[in-house]
Amino acid sequence: MVKSKTIKNKEESIGHQLVPEHILLTDEQAKEVLDKYNITRDNLPKIKKKDPALTIFDIKAEEGDIIKIKRKEEVAAYDYYRVVVK
Numbered sequence: 041m042v043k044s045k046t047i048k049n050k051e052e053s054i055g056h057q058l059v060p061e062h063i064l065l066t067d068e069q070a071k072e073v074l075d076k077y078n079i080t081r082d083n084l085p086k087i088k089k090k091d092p093a094l095t096i097f098d099i100k101a102e103e104g105d106i107i108k109i110k111r112k113e114e115v116a117a118y119d120y121y122r123v124v125v126k
Contacts (some may be wrong), residue, residue, distance in 0.1 A: 041061055041089060042102065048090060051079070059093060060093075060112070061097070061110040062093050062094060062109055063097075063107065063108075063110065064099045064100075064107060064108075065106045065121075069108075070106040073108075074086065074106075081106070081123045084121055084123040085120075085122050086122060086124075087107055087125070088124075088125060088126070089101060089125065101124040102124065103125060104123065104124065105123070105124045106121055106122070107120055107122045108120070109122065
């Protein structure tokens with residue numbers, strides 16, 4: 041049986057390919073995203089305030105904040121958005 045590698049510390053987690061970069065948007069940036077896609081915060085997928093990824097990137101988010109997740113694949117990069125919930 042092969043044991044999977046565990047991530048032992050924050051620095052190792054940040055550079056890990058399975059942990060995409062998470063960015064807390066400013067109020068202005070959040071408004072731009074909502075306007076661009078003609079949606080409200082209620083239309084966004086959710087991310088919990090205590091999500092491990094927010095801890096890894098030392099993000100101090102409050103309920104209602106919007107997080108941008110930058111995922112990179114071999115051929116393209118995509119931005120995803122999540123609203124912070126309790």
